[in-house]
Amino acid sequence: MFSIISPNRDLPNTADELDENLAEETFDSAEEMTSEENSSEDDLAHHPRVPLKPTIISEGFEFVGTITSNGAVHIAGLVKGKITANSVLIEAEGEVDGEMMTDRLMVKGSARGDIHCKELNIGPRAVVDGIVSYQNMHIQRGGQISGTFKKN
Amino acid sequence: MAENNQQGCLFVGEGVTLKGSFDIPDIASISGCLEGEITAKQIVIEASGSVRGKVIGEMVDIRGELTEHLTATRSLIIRSTGIVNGAIHYAEIEIEKGGQFRGDIHIIDDSQGPR
Numbered sequence: 001m002f003s004i005i006s007p008n009r010d011l012p013n014t015a016d017e018l019d020e021n022l023a024e025e026t027f028d029s030a031e032e033m034t035s036e037e038n039s040s041e042d043d044l045a046h047h048p049r050v051p052l053k054p055t056i057i058s059e060g061f062e063f064v065g066t067i068t069s070n071g072a073v074h075i076a077g078l079v080k081g082k083i084t085a086n087s088v089l090i091e092a093e094g095e096v097d098g099e100m101m102t103d104r105l106m107v108k109g110s111a112r113g114d115i116h117c118k119e120l121n122i123g124p125r126a127v128v129d130g131i132v133s134y135q136n137m138h139i140q141r142g143g144q145i146s147g148t149f150k151k152n
Numbered sequence: 153m154a155e156n157n158q159q160g161c162l163f164v165g166e167g168v169t170l171k172g173s174f175d176i177p178d179i180a181s182i183s184g185c186l187e188g189e190i191t192a193k194q195i196v197i198e199a200s201g202s203v204r205g206k207v208i209g210e211m212v213d214i215r216g217e218l219t220e221h222l223t224a225t226r227s228l229i230i231r232s233t234g235i236v237n238g239a240i241h242y243a244e245i246e247i248e249k250g251g252q253f254r255g256d257i258h259i260i261d262d263s264q265g266p267r
Contacts, residue, residue, distance in 0.1 A: 136249065136250070137249075137253075138247060138248065138249040139247035139251075140246060141245070141246035142244060142246075143246075144245075144259055145245065145257055146257055146258055148255070148257075149253050149255060149256075149257060151252050151254050
């Protein structure tokens with residue numbers, strides 16, 4: 001990392017060169033820090049390389065296709081297609097039409113289609129319609145569900 | 153609540169097995185085993201209770217096990233110990249964490265459901 005070719009090669013110990021060296025050094029150490037942080041969080045989550053920030057489909061946004069994520073997906077817009085993620089949150093304005101495969105699913109909006117999940121939580125104003133397979137579920141009073149339910 | 157006025161109520165104690173068709177004007181509380189058809193205003197299946205058959209009630213509260221068919225015209229609560237296998241028709245539902253349900257579920261339209 002000290003192999004920087006400085007334009008002031010003739011004057012090796014200029015302030016410019018020192019600055020550059022320092023800058024590179026701090027950058028390297030910062031990178032090490034973040035990678036360390038990630039590995040400790042991996043241990044906590046028992047899942048390798050889980051992104052900490054959710055993917056967000058905002059209100060007014062329409063997505064058609066397949067979403068695959070190791071992390072969380074928050075949906076406030078409309079998604080038609082397949083979602084595979086560690087956790088999915090469908091906000092009150094959100095709508096999903098298609099297939100979902102996830103460990104944790106929280107529905108505040110509406111969901112239609114095939115749902116495979118471990119933890120299912122349906123909010124009081126949610127609408128869920130389809131074939132649902134779950135391990136654990138909690139349906140809050142007022143949540144509207146219809147279709148076929150299977151417990152894994 | 154039911155202990156104060158037991159008129160029109162059915163209580164099935166733990167260890168009791170009943171078979172047949174039952175029309176109960178008020179509360180049915182089931183801690184034992186019941187097989188057949190049961191219609192009541194309020195139905196409580198206690199944790200030790202199990203019902204197999206057709207159950208129709210306004211308010212249904214399930215802490216035990218229910219198999220086959222259930223219609224709840226006003227409210228349905230499946231508690232954390234409750235297990236339902238079969239078809240459900242409901243107007244309003246709540247399933248507590250741990251409550252289990254396998255089968256088909258339908259919402260009763262306000263227009264056609266008896267209130």
